[in-house]
Amino acid sequence: MTDPISSLASRRGFLGRLGLGAALFTTRGLMAEELEKSPGLVITPRMTEGPYYPDKMPLDTDNDLLIINDSITPAVGVVSYVTGRILTATGQPVRNAVVEIWQCDSNASYIHTKGHNPAGADGNFQGYGRYLTDSTGRYFFRTIKPVAYTLNGMWRAPHIHFAVSKGGQRLYTTQMMLKDFADNARDGVLSGVRDAKARESVLVDFKPVEGSKIGELTATFDIIMGLTAEEVEHGKLVGGIGKSEAGRGFGGPLGRRPGNQGGPGGGSGGPPPFPPGGTPPEGTPPPPPDSP
Numbered sequence: 589m590t591d592p593i594s595s596l597a598s599r600r601g602f603l604g605r606l607g608l609g610a611a612l613f614t615t616r617g618l619m620a621e622e623l624e625k626s627p628g629l630v631i632t633p634r635m636t637e638g639p640y641y642p643d644k645m646p647l648d649t650d651n652d653l654l655i656i657n658d659s660i661t662p663a664v665g666v667v668s669y670v671t672g673r674i675l676t677a678t679g680q681p682v683r684n685a686v687v688e689i690w691q692c693d694s695n696a697s698y699i700h701t702k703g704h705n706p707a708g709a710d711g712n713f714q715g716y717g718r719y720l721t722d723s724t725g726r727y728f729f730r731t732i733k734p735v736a737y738t739l740n741g742m743w744r745a746p747h748i749h750f751a752v753s754k755g756g757q758r759l760y761t762t763q764m765m766l767k768d769f770a771d772n773a774r775d776g777v778l779s780g781v782r783d784a785k786a787r788e789s790v791l792v793d794f795k796p797v798e799g800s801k802i803g804e805l806t807a808t809f810d811i812i813m814g815l816t817a818e819e820v821e822h823g824k825l826v827g828g829i830g831k832s833e834a835g836r837g838f839g840g841p842l843g844r845r846p847g848n849q850g851g852p853g854g855g856s857g858g859p860p861p862f863p864p865g866g867t868p869p870e871g872t873p874p875p876p877p878d879s880p
């Protein structure tokens with residue numbers, strides 16, 4: 589397992605190794621867009637961890653999900669640079685937070701023994717990664733554009749799972765989804781977010797990288813946690829990085845099991861949406877056969 593310090597080292601390695609990718613994050617357009625995004629904060633809704641947080645960590649847990657260790661064969665999928673900031677409810681950056689992401693591969697298989705599609709898995713996709721936020725609360729990942737899946741009879745619109753931890757303890761769990769995906773309305777997890785603005789806040793544009801000959805994309809997703817700086821630093825949380833939420837007994841005012849809590853202020857309040865100790869549900873029954 590990679591600790592936050594190794595993640596930092598990985599970040600440097602990643603940014604150093606990927607000349608093009610690193611340059612993309614510093615282009616004028618992306619920065620200008622970032623600056624425009626900051627005011628009028630909408631709290632990112634907490635969304636379920638789902639059942640497919642890795643049950644066995646991959647050998648490589650860095651922030652480049654396209655390449656496992658020093659392999660020369662990348663994962664199959666549309667290359668996407670995903671970045672954003674981790675912020676408090678008032679927009680203060682959360683530095684030194686560990687951001688974890690996980691998602692299924694292009695065959696709709698997760699790094700989870702119960703999350704494999706009959707089509708098999710892309711053995712070159714890392715499926716999970718970590719990054720330690722910098723002084724501006726920023727994270728970076730290189731991954732694939734998420735795809736829809738049906739697993740164990742449940743259909744989901746494309747999404748990337750996010751977990752934010754600090755001091756080794758989970759602060760926040762949510763998902764990023766695609767703004768332009770036609771069937772988002774069918775997604776049970778997304779429609780569980782009741783507030784329209786909160787729902788909108790997790791829908792992200794995947795935009796073409798200018799000049800990319802292989803159709804790379806960039807996406808920006810800021811996670812504005814419904815937590816104050818004090819809660820981030822001193823909240824009583826349990827659990828940890830590399831551990832699923834399922835059955836690990838959240839406690840205390842910040843430690844309620846998170847769920848779909850839409851709406852500004854929809855941080856850690858509200859009733860737990862699923863039974864304590866149970867596996868959080870994810871997804872909806874598959875769409876009818878005529879659906880894409």
Ligand SMILES: [Fe+2]
Binds near residue numbers: 747749870
């Ligand atoms: Fe999922």
